[in-house]
Amino acid sequence: MTSVATVNAAEREAVRELAASLGRDRYAPKAAEWDANRTAFPHDERRHLGSLGLLGIALPEEYGGSGAPLRDALVVIEEIAKHCRPAAFQVFEANTGPAHVVAMHGTEEQKRRFLPNIIAGETTMAVAISEPDAGSAATDMTTKGTRTPEGYRITGTKRWISNGSEADTYLVYCRLSDAPGAKGLGAILVEADRPGVSFGTREKLMGFRGIPSADINFDDVEVPAENLLVGPGGFRTLFSAFSIERLGNTTMSLAIGQAALDRTIEYVQERTQFGKALIEFQAVQMTVADMILQVEAARRLQEKAADFPAGTLPNTLDVSLAKCTANEMAKRVTDLAMQLHGGNGYTEEYGLERLHRDSHGWALAGGTPTMQRTRIVSELLGRNFDQRR
Known part of the structure; x- marks a missing residue:
């Protein structure tokens, strides 16, 4: 090849x-x-x-x-x-x-x-953002990077890190100054083999199997100054770039929905009940049509969000619309696919339950559909909403 x-x-x-x-x-x-x-x-x-x-x-x-x-x-x-x-x-x-x-x-x-x-x-390199008490509320993170004569000392714990314990380097979002909220946040590159880096037990997740997830503990981890990627006050820069990862997430969900749809279209034309193929039943036709509509809607939004000039970043509203739609679509379409496959859909043999399990993982990763809905309104109106009051 x-x-x-x-x-x-x-x-x-x-x-x-x-x-x-x-x-x-x-x-x-x-x-x-x-x-x-x-x-x-x-x-x-x-x-x-x-x-x-x-x-x-x-x-x-x-x-x-x-x-x-x-x-x-x-x-x-x-x-x-x-x-x-x-x-x-x-x-x-x-x-x-x-x-x-x-x-x-x-x-x-x-x-x-x-x-x-x-x-x-x-x-490999993984991103470390979430913490035990800072998931969707990312700016509540407490992992700290303290300036030293040689560089930075990292202390804290990260949770729900995809490829955690497997990656060689981590892009660690952390608090680099005493400024409140996002103003004190930045990011440092931390190699996994540095003294003081340790990992929790790998999570046993419903889906996402084959993609390790584990806590990362930073116990006075010393890193050189040249590992600083974005300094304090750069959180907006980091999250603007994170929109590219969300586009990747959107695409994973799109793939899951498309795979479930493709398998279902093949199945309902081959499987017979009451003397005829499943696709001959109007109820099946309506369900398949709904699946097609949902997949195609997600695809159009993904294509729109991915269509941005080289050297720039995607429109964050377009990305939030695409990610939320694709995440929700994958969950619904895989569920409908399992229903149309009947008992076969509930077996491991047909792979639909695996698609359904994975669909929920990608919906949680990179910003849940609930948070994306909040972002959609915020970005559309050009204003932020304080969720803490």
Whole structure:
């Protein structure tokens, strides 16, 4: 299989087919086993994705990436995620996650130190935002980065960290000054092997299996000054860049909904009851039509949000609309797919229950639908609402 080079719109379908065949032929046969055993995605497989150029599609060419539009990375994420979310997560994390933030806001030294190995699949980077008492209320975080003569001392605990205990480096959001709320927040890059970094037991989640999640504890972790990515007062900058990760999240949900729809359309034409195919029943037709409407609505909003000029960030309102719609769609469509499959939909054999479990995980990650609804109104009206009063 050839590697991915910088692509334009005319080549995008070729990239889609490359990703689809990879997901279908290489990862679909392994996905159920990895889910059942909660197997973390193998390092050798991540290196294979790197060798194909899939971990650097939207990252700069000078560090080993392709410098292609983000839309091309989203195409790959969707096609692989239809078959295996842990495999797609590797492409998601490299192209839309914290590595993208480093590419946008990091120093030249940080980019050269971290990006080439991520693009090659040798290392990974995860983002650490949530805490035991700061989930949706992210600005309540208390993890602290104290200035020292050599750099910073990190203390605190992070929770619900996707790829926690597995990633090699963490982009840690923390409080860097005594300024209240968001004004004191910034972000520091912390390598997992630094003294004082430890991890809690991996969570046993309903879905998201194959994507480890664990607490991260920072016990007076010393990091050099050159690991500072964004200083205090840069929270808005960080969360503007986080909209790219939310686009990746949107695409994972879109893939789940599309996969459930595709399997259902095939099933209702083959399965017979009362002497005829299920699709001949009007009630089934109405349900399938609702599934199509929901998937296509999410796709149109995702495409709109992903259509932004190179070198800029997506419109945050468009992203919130797309993410909320796709997250809710994936939950509803996978549920309807299970119903139309009847007892078969409740078995592991057909993979629909796995799609449904994963749909709930992606809806929680990166900002819940409830929080996205709040953001939609806030962004539409151009004002913030204080949830604490």
